[in-house]
Amino acid sequence: GGRNFESFGEDPYLASRIAVDYIKGVQQENVAATVKHFAANNQEHQRDHVNTIVDERSLNEIYFPAFKAAVEEGKVLAVMSAYNKLNGPFCSESDYLLVDKLKNEWKFNGLVMSDWGAVHSSIPTFSSGLDLEMPKGDYLNQNTLLDKIKSGELDIEKLDDKVRRILRVMFTIGLFDDYKYDSTKVNTAEHVKIALDVAKEGIVLLKNEGSILPIDISKLKSIAVIGPNSKAARSGGGSSMVDPVNPISPLEALQNKVGSKVKINFAQGLMIDGDSEPIKSKFLFTDKSGKHHGLKGEYFTNKNLEGTPAHIITDKLIDFSLDWKSPFENFPSDNFSIRWTGYLKAEKTDKYTIDVSSDDGVRLYLEDKLVIDDWNDHAVLTNSYTTKLEAGKYYKIKLEYYENAGGAIVKLGWRMPNEKLLTQAINAAKNSDIAIVFAGTSANYESEGFDRKDLILPKEQDQFIKEIVKANHNTIVVLTTGSPVFMNDWINDVPGIIEAWFPGEQAGNAIAEVLLGETNPSGKLPITFPHRWEDCSAFSTYMKEDGTTRYEDGIYVGYRHFEKNKIAPLFPFGYGLSYTQFEYSGLKLSSKEMQDNDKLEVSFTIKNIGKVAGAEVAQLYIQDVQASVDRPVKELKRFSKVHLQPGESKIIKFEIDKTALSFYNVERKSWVAEPGDFHLLIGSSSEDIRLTSPFKFE
Structure with missing residues (x-):
């Protein structure tokens, strides 16, 4: 999905461990x-109404463990119900989710809130386990509930429980x-x-053919920074x-760190949406006279550009x-619309x-022709239209926009096509000892909605990378993405690849430290590529059935x-x-041999047999x-x-009980x-298994 970057990975045990520690850290600050x-x-896709069909075993083994651990171990104070339906009912009114599992089986005593606008009923929702409708009480309010509570049709004990849970959270974090x-x-x-530390810890080194990394600045005169x-x-x-308060880009970080030692040839080479x-x-002009710059903006207090505008002004540029x-x-x-017109x-x-x-x-019109039509709710994304414009000619333009919630x-922007930028990037790569291509996605491609x-x-970044590699075989690709991407078109030709994810405001410094060897990368993939x-x-079920997704x-x-079906991944979990x-x-x-109440102790040794300090995640x-x-x-x-100096070894110890064997x-x-x-x-990964041992459970 578009929100993969928000998740903790594909494995329920991994997600559980991260969730528990994260919750404890947040809540110790009275949050x-x-x-x-x-x-x-x-x-x-269709998140606000799709019926997600998931069998009971899969829910409990794959999709529930992180929530269960968050409640039982992390003592999380709040749970948000999802937009979708689960096996029929909406999640916000699901007894199985909110009552049977969450409140009864897992003993959750915090509050359950809805996702924004995820409530669809009054009586079923009140009667189930939801405590707080967000962002406002369209369904859970005195007009829909009070008379029924007074008459006894609705149980006042349920209301008391909901209020008690909300107050408990408020008292716990010190609001009173x-x-x-x-x-x-x-x-x-x-x-x-x-x-910076968090960003560095998460960076994953995917390929390092011929030890092209880390970059030895003493052997270089120039670096091309591209992408x-x-x-x-x-x-x-x-x-x-x-x-971020003070974001640092990779270009800025490299200029700060080595700009005085080597020549940095920068060429963006390609622009992505946004x-x-x-x-x-x-x-921009309000009319063809050319005397008044900007566009006429008509602001309506509804989403459909209906009626008389509440405000009419000239906006010098569209960047809101x-x-x-x-x-x-x-x-x-919320719930307004704007129409801009002019030339x-x-x-x-x-x-x-x-x-x-x-x-x-x-919706964007150029010369009265509809060229962009995206009249839908979504988080920020970019739609584009490419055309030839003649110098000095006035082109009629109309931009319509609505805001729901x-x-x-x-933003209305423009740019030259990428062909001209590509030529600059190829020249930069040709005239440099090494080329670093910063490729990936952004908030315009990985987002909500x-x-x-x-x-x-x-x-067309794949083709872009291939062109840079032709110009300079010493090319390193740094990916900043929140999810897997395909690399088949160029992976065999690129000696060095790093996955940096979306590393936050210290992105540039973290990436530069890894590239230059100031930090030895130790991140591991939480998802299969x-x-x-x-x-x-x-693949066989996503978006195959309108209104329903079957797991x-x-x-x-x-x-x-991948392992069950013997499918080789690009990079394993x-x-x-x-x-x-x-x-x-x-x-x-x-x-x-292990019996029902036994704890099996496991130990092994990891030794750093290389020449630099590093860290390894044993699995x-x-x-x-x-x-x-x-x-x-x-x-x-x-x-x-485990962190190890060159030649150093440490004993790693684990303890498992029967829960690690259970289904x-x-x-x-x-x-x-x-x-x-x-x-x-x-192992060092799900594929790279170094040590094995059989045992019996009796």
């Missing part, structure tokens, strides 16, 4: 953590205390260091989008990011790409799917290289050799990160560990 979206909200906080402590030196993500600290979009500059007012604010006093911050005039004849970025819908964003259409790098979309478990892959998602090498040895089990998998039900080839059950038994409605043979596997 209520909220886990979302409960449950099975794994697509944005004289709580003080220091508002000046924003982006302090300590905060910047944490942001659409070279001068931006990228992030994902939607409600999780974060505007990167164009707003069309300046000198190119109103977030949650209103454009005028006594004007709504566009270019200074020189050429092909231009006109970009309209918006949250929510837009949430952030209000609209829509799914990615494919896993291809947007705007496929060769092609057809290899993924959801026919069951428990076989991610690496479980848990994969990540280092600038050093690690040796695994000495696997020991406290016993080769423990369990394989059930023979079971009464179909089970994955193996499943992650423990992991640990969810649908008939018994409980977790079961069956007697029999098991294999314990220790």
